[in-house]
Amino acid sequence: MWESLYTEGQSTIFQSFEWNLLAARTFSSREEPFVISVEASYGAAIIPAVIRRSDQTVRLMGEELFDYRGFLHDGEDEVLRAGLATLAQVEHPLEVVAMRECDRLAAFEDLQLVPFAAAPSVNCAEITAEKFSAEHNRLGRNLRRFERMGFEIRSYNGENSELLRSIYQRKAAQEPSSLFHDRCRMDFIVDAARRLPASCEIFTLECESKMTAALITFRDDTYRRFYTCWFDAEFSKLSPSMVLIHEITRRSLLESIHCDYMTGEQGYKLRLATSSMPLYRLQATPEQLAALSEAVQPALPLAG
Incomplete structure (x- = not known):
């Protein structure tokens, strides 16, 4: 039923x-x-x-x-x-x-x-990938700067439990208020991703073994839910998490996938969003x- x-x-x-x-x-x-x-x-x-x-x-x-x-x-x-x-x-x-x-x-x-609250989003019917990229060209430039330093965007699915757990451990270490200081919550996300590995998409900005940003998303039909992001404060001047969110949003638009930035009207979401639920x-x-x-x-x- x-x-x-x-x-x-x-x-x-x-x-x-x-x-x-x-x-x-x-x-x-x-x-x-x-x-x-x-x-x-x-x-x-x-x-x-x-x-x-x-x-x-x-x-x-x-x-x-x-x-x-x-x-x-x-x-x-x-x-x-x-x-x-x-x-x-x-x-x-x-x-x-x-x-x-x-x-x-x-x-x-x-x-x-x-x-x-509200959930900001980027809807395929409201903007093209080209227009979205043009409106946020600074983030595109920052991505090219990362690429010149040897970084690249890599993607993984929910079977990568060790990677997923390491991202949440870094998130908890960075934010005193993070929900993921609680081991039980971390275990839930890792287990959920492992049970439906194709629904979980993990994007990282990496250079060899160095990771400067990570984005954890879940797919719902024609929606990509942006669930968790993390960045290395060492590279904060280049806004690595924003760079990653921007690029994955741009790629999503090319694939006709809507992007849901989820609960919260934080400034970084509103700068990219075309609407809010x-x-x-x-x-x-x-x-x-x-x-x-x-x-x-x-x-x-x-x-x-």
């Missing part, structure tokens, strides 16, 4: 069965799975819920690592309302961070949906969830 509701081009890798199953197993000591499945003649829905042990709130799977959260749903809104109403039985508030603008449904009208925080009390059942036709919710 999960696979039948997962829609390429509409769902993201964060709604995939593989990532959610791995998250449920990896973070079971922090989040207790409470997945709800609803199936009726007029539709079906899955709510990949968990109960967070630290504060007893109801969340969606993925701990702190899933940028986009959402429900898998097909058919009438009533079937999704039935699933959400079933969540009321745990008697804890629901909080979903973050939900994309394109995933908003009428079923959420009675719940609290507040602006959270609004993101929301969905909140509901147990009473608000229970009230959804009043507008629902008879359905067959299954909780577990």
Whole structure:
């Protein structure tokens, strides 16, 4: 049922069965799975819920690592309302961070949906590779400077676990606030990439054994999700991470692949982006969830 509701081009890798199953197993000591499945003649829905042990709130799977959260749903809104109403039985508030603008449904009208952030992106329909390159020619010049020093862009897939782990170790060492000081989170990304190696694309700027920047992306149909970037501060004057992001974006446009820079409106993203997707925080009390059942036709919710 999960696979039948997962829609390429509409769902993201964060709604995939593989990532959610791995998250449920990896973070079971922090989040207790409470997945709800609803199936009726007029539709079906899955709510990949968990109960967070630290504060007893109801969340969606993925701990702190899933940028986009959402429900898998097909058919009438009533079937999704039935699933959400079933969540009321745990008697804890629901909080979903973050939900994309394109995933908003009428079923959420009675719940609290507040602006959270935005996800900048570069859309193939809005700019060509040539125009994108011309608008950011300084980064192109910096790439040529790196090339004259012997650096080149290399690409790897998710099977390169050692490389992936080393990038996250460098990221954690560079940023005190990095999520990846937590070994469990690092293990999750490495395992997820290894399970779906073709979906994970790792780009580096290297010269022999010297790496000056790295970019970890995940493919979703016609989208490339820019998940993590890192750079060597020794080369900061040449903006190596920006150079890498710019060049991979340019190459993506040539392949008709959209580029999602993901959650956060940092300046470096906005300088390159052609648009942004609004993101929301969905909140509901147990009473608000229970009230959804009043507008629902008879359905067959299954909780577990």
